Amino acid sequence: MKKAIAALVPLTLIGAAPRGAADGEVALSSAMFVERAVADAHGATRIVLETPETVTRGDRLVFVLSYRTVGDRARSAFTITNPLPRPLRFEDSSDPGAIVSVDGGRSWGALATLTRRDLSGRLRAARPEDVTHLRWRRVLPAGEAGSVTFRSVVR
Structure with a gap:
């Protein structure tokens, strides 16, 4: 099944600080890529990142x-x-300091420390497919820039 890209882009992070932004504000932008396995001229497979037009179930x-x-x-x-x-199903983050939420952003922590209730009401360890939000904290010196990445799979 093909999915529209617009439904998958995290809209809260698209764009930059507005014109005339105050000194010390932060400009944000986001980009999304799909990983593809491509064979080179010698038959070796390598992973490339491409800007997708559409994505299908299982795309990373x-x-x-x-x-x-x-x-x-x-x-x-x-x-x-x-x-x-x-x-999307969460896979991993480039930053070991990333924390996640599995309850819509009400509580946060490392995935290994979070729990969810199963259909019978019993607590179980949270799993990557339970992740609803990701969060990173930073201290930004003047003029500094950086980025974080995360991977997910189309359900």
């Missing part, structure tokens, strides 16, 4: 969330919170 997507401070003032505390669209 890579999201790159980029940030930078605007102006000459540092940000002592900056948090990126990214909802994970329901058609």
